[in-house]
Amino acid sequence: MNREIVLDTETTGLSPAAGDRLVEIGCVELINHIPSGRHYHVYINPQRSMPEEAFRVHGLSEEFLADKPVFKAVAEEFRAFLGDSRLIIHNAAFDMGFLNAELERAGQRPLDNPVLDTVLLAREKHPGARVSLDALCKHYGIDNSRRTLHGALLDSEILAEVYLELIGGKQVSLALIAENRVSGADAIAARTSAARRPQPLPPRISAQELAAHQAFIAQLGDEAIWAHYAAPATAAAQ
DSSP: OOEEEEEEEEESSSOGGGTOOEEEEEEEEEETTEEEEEEEEEEOOOSSOOOHHHHHHHOOOHHHHTTSOOHHHHHHHHHHHHTTOEEEETTHHHHHHHHHHHHHHTTOOOOOOOEEEHHHHHHHHSTTSOOSHHHHHHHHTOOOTTOSSOOHHHHHHHHHHHHHHHTTOOOOOGGGSOOOOOOGGGOBOOOOOOOOOSSOOOOSSOHHHHHHHHHHHHTTOTTOTTHHHHHHHHHHHO
């Protein structure tokens, strides 16, 4: 099983060395490059003021964050969610710098997970092109209309779709997984069944093609694996 964590953060500014702090962490779990429906999301009290320029980016005010946990209170559950999985991050140096600065303040060792930076991956795949998250969404036809403000969980969901395109797979729509967003240790979203179509899709093969296919299967014998699918295929075509 290949487990990866797509991760994003929001902060009070650009430099942990200058006293800027984390205010939000969002993570999306991928299993074998497919969103599993599990995620981790938490808002964090930075224990400092919120600069106006940072507020304009993510919309998280001092008042909103005042009753949220400090990083030290969520550090263990955050690390437990990550485990030893590879982290998929857009501009990884920025997020890892903040995460490890917060871990140091909390008296914990830095993260040693393997990290894949999707900025570097995008530059390798599209040399000379813009590689911002918005630009990559436009390039791959990914809907990011919800991204009026930056948000760690939303950006992780969008980055997961971009990442899957960057590694050459077909776009996997995260909308196929209905997620109930909760935070902390209970941050597990349930997978739900897709709704039925109001009208079934019309068959894509003709009656003549179906008859020829059935005649071919009949020649393979009763033990042929295709024989097990012949009846469902006939019913679906009718």
